[in-house]
Amino acid sequence: xxxxxxxxxxxxxxxxxxxxxxxxxxxxxxxxxxxxxxxxxxxxxxxxxxxxxxxxxxxxxxxxxxxxxxxxxxxxxxxxxxxxxxxxxxxxxxxxxxxxxxxxxxxxxxxxxxxxxxxxxxxxxxxxxxxxxxxxxxxxxxxxxxxxxxxxxxxxxxxxxxxxxxxxxxxxxxxxxxxxxxxxxxxxxxxxxxxxxxxxxxxxxxxxxxxxxxxxxxxxxxxxxxxxxxxxxxxxxxxxxxxxxxxxxxxxxxxxxxxxxxxxxxxxxxxxxxxxxxxxxxxxxxxxxxxxxxxxxxxxxxxxxxxxxxxxxxxxxxxxxxxxxxxxxxxxxxxxxxxxxxxxxxxxxxxxxxxxxxxxxxxxxxxxxxxxxxxxxxxxxxxxxxxxxxxxxxxxxxxxxxxxxxxxxxxxxxxxxxxxxxxxxxxxxxxxxxxxxxxxxxxxxxxxxxxxxxxxxxxxxxxxxxxxxxxxxxxxxxxxxxxxxxxxxxxxxxxxxxxxxxxxxxxxxxxxxxxxxxxxxxxxxxxxxxxxxxxxxxxxxxxxxxxxxxxxxxxxxxxxxxxxxxxxxxxxxxxxxxxxxxxxxx
Numbered sequence: 001x002x003x004x005x006x007x008x009x010x011x012x013x014x015x016x017x018x019x020x021x022x023x024x025x026x027x028x029x030x031x032x033x034x035x036x037x038x039x040x041x042x043x044x045x046x047x048x049x050x051x052x053x054x055x056x057x058x059x060x061x062x063x064x065x066x067x068x069x070x071x072x073x074x075x076x077x078x079x080x081x082x083x084x085x086x087x088x089x090x091x092x093x094x095x096x097x098x099x100x101x102x103x104x105x106x107x108x109x110x111x112x113x114x115x116x117x118x119x120x121x122x123x124x125x126x127x128x129x130x131x132x133x134x135x136x137x138x139x140x141x142x143x144x145x146x147x148x149x150x151x152x153x154x155x156x157x158x159x160x161x162x163x164x165x166x167x168x169x170x171x172x173x174x175x176x177x178x179x180x181x182x183x184x185x186x187x188x189x190x191x192x193x194x195x196x197x198x199x200x201x202x203x204x205x206x207x208x209x210x211x212x213x214x215x216x217x218x219x220x221x222x223x224x225x226x227x228x229x230x231x232x233x234x235x236x237x238x239x240x241x242x243x244x245x246x247x248x249x250x251x252x253x254x255x256x257x258x259x260x261x262x263x264x265x266x267x268x269x270x271x272x273x274x275x276x277x278x279x280x281x282x283x284x285x286x287x288x289x290x291x292x293x294x295x296x297x298x299x300x301x302x303x304x305x306x307x308x309x310x311x312x313x314x315x316x317x318x319x320x321x322x323x324x325x326x327x328x329x330x331x332x333x334x335x336x337x338x339x340x341x342x343x344x345x346x347x348x349x350x351x352x353x354x355x356x357x358x359x360x361x362x363x364x365x366x367x368x369x370x371x372x373x374x375x376x377x378x379x380x381x382x383x384x385x386x387x388x389x390x391x392x393x394x395x396x397x398x399x400x401x402x403x404x405x406x407x408x409x410x411x412x413x414x415x416x417x418x419x420x421x422x423x424x425x426x427x428x429x430x431x432x433x434x435x436x437x438x439x440x441x442x443x444x445x446x447x448x449x450x451x452x453x454x455x456x457x458x459x460x461x462x463x464x465x466x467x468x469x470x471x472x473x474x475x476x477x478x479x480x481x482x483x484x485x486x487x488x489x490x491x492x493x494x495x496x497x498x499x500x501x502x503x504x505x506x507x508x509x510x511x512x513x514x515x516x517x518x519x520x521x522x523x524x525x526x527x528x529x530x531x532x533x534x535x536x537x538x539x540x541x542x543x544x545x546x547x548x549x550x551x552x553x554x555x556x557x558x559x560x561x562x563x564x565x566x567x568x569x570x571x572x573x574x575x576x577x578x579x580x581x582x583x584x585x586x
Contacts, residue, residue: 004046005030006554011041012053012511017060017488017500021480027058029507032554037503053511056548057479060487060499061088061149061508062463065444066245066277066310068092068115069151069451070099071122074129076532078148078568081540082450084561085461086510088552089150089498089577090450094245095277096203096222098156100138101163101188104130105212109167110158110220113211113338115452116326121533133163135192139576147574148557148567150508152496154201154245155192157222157233160185167214170221182232189236196578198494199243199273200233205250205369207329209338217339223249227258234262238272242579243494247277250369260295265304272306273493278447279309279437280316282427283373289437296442308444308493311437313466315523316427318457319382319539321418325456327372327426333359343417350410360406372426376405382525383421384412394422435476438466438485444493445485454530454538461522461541464512471518495579507554516545 007029014025014037028036028047036042044050067090069079082090092098097114099107104126112119132138135155142151161170161177164184169175177185189200206219237244244262249255256276263274281289292309299305318325323346328334333355340346349355363374377395384390389397389412398408412420428434437443445466448459463486469476477485491499498508526542529535550558552573557564567573 003048004028005035005042005048007049007051007507007551008042008044008047009051009053009058009509009511010044012056012058014501015057015059015480015483016502017484017491019480019484019488022057027053027501027509029551029554032507034501034503034505034507037501051511051549055513055515056511057514058501058509058511059483060501061510061550061552062086062486063089063091063446063490063494063496063499064448064450064462065091065275065446065490065494066094066448067450067452068094068097068111070097071111071115071117071125072451073142073145073147073151074099075121075125076530076568077145078563079451080148080558080563080567081458081460082448083148083550083552083557083563083567084547085541085543086463086512086547086550087149087450087460088508088510088550088557088574089152089496091152091154091198091494092451093154093156093159093197094201095208095247096156096158096201096220098138098154098159098201099126099130100135100155100159100192101133102159103133106162106167107159109210109212109214110156110162111211114208114220114326115449116324116454116456117452118533118536119211135188135195135197139195139197142576144571146567146569146571148563149552150498150574150577152198152494152577152579154198154243155189157200157202157225158220160188160200161221161225164188165221167221171210171215171218171224173224175224176226177229182229185233186236189233190240193240193242193579196576196580197242198579199237199245202230202244202246204255205247207250207326209329209335217335231262234272238270241270241273243273243275245275250371252369256292257295260299260305260307263305263307264299267304271304273308274306275308275310275444277310279311279440279443280427281430281433281437282316282371283375283378283425283429284370289433293440293442300442307442309440309442310447311440311443311445312428312447312459313434313438313445313462313469314459315425315429316457317423317425317523318453319421319423319455321455322413322416322420324418326453330370330372331362331365333362347414347417350414356407356410359410360404363406372424375424376409379422379424381420381422383419385416385419389420435469435474438469438476444490446490454533454536456539458526458539458541461543464517464520464543464546465522467512468517468520468522496577497580498577507551509551510547511549512547513545520546
């Protein structure tokens with residue numbers, strides 16, 4: 001029998017991703033694209049597959065603007081943890097870290113310590129599979145993968161700098177690129193933009209450190225770039241209408257002002273699309289998020305800028321195994337411990353009286369750049385070889401021992417090492433501030449860090465968290481606006497052919513149960529084994545029963561909380577998405 005449609009979703013409440021109110025409609029799909037959206041019922045016998053959408057919300061697949069799936073998509077390209085929650089497009093290459101130009105060992109050293117992914121898995125995978133050394137080869141490889149979601153990518157500044165200068169020179173503060181090296185960086189960036197890369201990602205915060213044993217504990221290469229290098233690369237991005245993504249130097253507040261000024265047109269030049277992490281009310285510096293908003297509004301509304309702060313719609317809950325977490329890179333005593341790889345060496349350090357005194361001083365310091373509020377009274381033990389510790393804060397354990405909390409934390413590390421698992425909320429703890437930030441015009445929704453910090457955090461379900469906030473006694477916004485902020489707004493700003501439901505669009509769609517969404521505990525803690533990384537147990541989100549079905553390119557990728565057996569094995573789901581000319585702002 002010949003069918004007019006491959007798929008027909010009947011009588012769903014359809015959000016098209018433009019911010020307009022939803023309509024009750026049938027949606028038909030043929031050859032991976034939307035063939036019809038009809039408010040009158042379409043004939044059921046014209047479709048090969050039929051899905052009952054009654055009482056369900058149908059919307060474009062969500063877009064995750066900030067992931068570090070660069071390694072995972074080479075190892076497990078189905079990227080199931082994002083698809084499970086309705087994300088059908090992911091952006092990689094964030095924070096100066098891409099895997100385009102550098103050799104495998106360089107790429108691994110730039111990536112693994114910063115993103116807390118085991119080097120013993122990433123480096124062998126890169127040595128086996130990284131056969132490219134330019135943007136064309138990288139994109140060809142992405143296109144050859146059996147992707148789950150679609151992939152868009154930045155070019156990482158650290159990747160670019162190391163490829164041109166070599167790792168040793170790229171992390172030497174005394175070395176500046178030669179004119180020939182500047183020109184080579186520019187040629188590479190032009191080439192990547194020609195092939196549809198989003199732009200350049202950077203990192204100016206010095207806390208993120210290199211892995212390996214060659215330049216271990218040096219900051220990421222892009223942090224060594226001077227203003228002249230940054231201005232030169234930013235000028236090229238501006239000329240090409242591309243995007244700059246970066247993170248400010250948290251030790252130097254003036255640094256954020258540089259990015260604002262860079263985005264501005266000043267009436268003399270095109271604006272530079274710029275997005276920074278992150279718009280968040282953090283416990284370490286309450287109200288700091290408010291301080292950045294007035295100058296951002298001035299730049300965007302009066303100085304011709306196009307600047308966006310990335311925002312997350314949920315509490316920033318983090319987990320740590322002992323001292324193995326990036327927040328300890330914020331102060332020298334923590335960095336000293338993370339520089340060491342052997343537990344025996346760390347324990348000797350933790351027992352040293354001079355080190356203990358230094359750790360305590362720096363832990364108690366309240367001034368200077370920091371993200372972690374350094375409060376062991378707000379650090380609850382989740383697991384320990386001593387069951388008496390579980391459920392208590394480290395301060396309570398210290399009080400029981402009659403000792404100071406910083407010293408007791410080091411004692412617990414000596415006693416239990418990485419088997420001491422604890423958790424705290426770093427930011428987004430004030431619902432009123434979260435709601436206010438999510439409604440800022442200068443905010444763009446997303447900062448999941450998916451694919452990184454596998455034992456430390458899980459924000460794969462951030463779209464569901466925003467949608468849940470549209471209900472209740474004090475909804476943060478209407479559901480159609482939330483859908484737009486998660487889909488169409490992002491697609492327009494990034495210039496991606498995604499994020500909207502209209503005839504002819506690629507059928508990337510999410511069908512979810514709104515009643516299950518409204519009653520779910522989206523912050524519940526879960527772990528699941530990552531089989532491709534030796535069964536490593538990673539933190540995940542599990543919100544079964546909410547997302548009924550997810551389609552990518554018209555193919556069902558997830559249904560009834562289970563992945564399609566072909567996901568990550570067969571091509572035909574996700575694809576490489578090149579940057580296009582952005583549509584006008586909503």
